[in-house]
Amino acid sequence: MKYLTCLLFVVAVLSAQTVEERVQDMAQSLAGNAASLVSSGVVSNAGCRGGLPHFNIGAAVNMGWFKFQNPATSEDVEFPAFFPYLYSELGLFRGFSVTPAFRELFAVDFICKYAPTLVKADYFQDLPYLFAYGIKIQLLKDQLIPPTPAISVTIMNSMYQGLTFEFEDTLYTKLALDDLSVRAAVSKSLPIVTPYGGISYDTYSMKTDYWTSGDATHKAISDIEKEALSYFVGFEFKVLVLKGYLEGQYRNEKFGLTLGVKAGI
Secondary structure (H helix, E strand, O other): OHHHHHHHHHHHHHHHHHHHHHHHHHHHHHHHHHHHHHHOOOOOOOOOOOOOOOEEEEEEEEEEEEEEEOOOOOOEEEEEEEEEEEEEEEEEEOOEOOEOOEOOEOEEEEEEEEEOOOEOOOOEOOOOEEEEEEEEEEEEOOOOOOOOOEEEEEEEEEEEEEEEEEEOOOEEEEEEEEEEEEEEEEEOOOOOEEEEEEEEEEEEEEEEEEEEOOEEEEEEOOOEEEEEEEEEEEEEEEEOOEEEEEEEEEEOOEEEEEEEEEEEO
8 A cells, every 4th residue: 555655646746747847848839939929019110209298009919820739738739829909109208409400319208018818719718918118219310301210229028917828627827928128220201101120139038837627736837038139120101190000020930920000199
């Protein structure tokens, strides 16, 4: 009887280790895709709004591809992910004018994003949410004379909380993601469209808990901390106060797409 008890204990420990390893593998696969999906989406040219009371508000959707192994069955899971969110910019500071030709240098905008959920519910148990905020600093204003482009640097912090997966009604995982990005962009207004592009450096970390239907105790795996370099290009289309956006991103050897629309003054 004693040997049987010891054997059952060893089997249980090995089983728990296997589940933890599978959850760890899943988290490693998800981290980069999730960080890219929630932090992408510039939805703006490189210029600032021009100080108070100027603002923009609108909505956008990031599109990407998720791929990971189901930790309960070890089967591959793949699906396109659509991440809609609200987006706003508020002009805080108009900047300094050195000469009539060089105006609104170091203008500042406040930016925020909010999303209540990710649209793909096959595995999701709870509704997660995103809150992101940051500032854009305009280094050079887009002007006709002299023909200068807009150049800016944006710092954004994105927090994605409460993403809970349910696998086979037996295994549950809950993820929390933080992404800090520093983004440099350039744009130039043309008669019909404003093209823009740039590069972003991101550092992100993801915390993961898991539990089972037989044991509701939440167990944490090691935090995943990574960094990534991404590139983006986009086009802004403007009709009066309405603006539309089409963007492409390349990050972690994967492509993403963003569509957006907003209005403001």
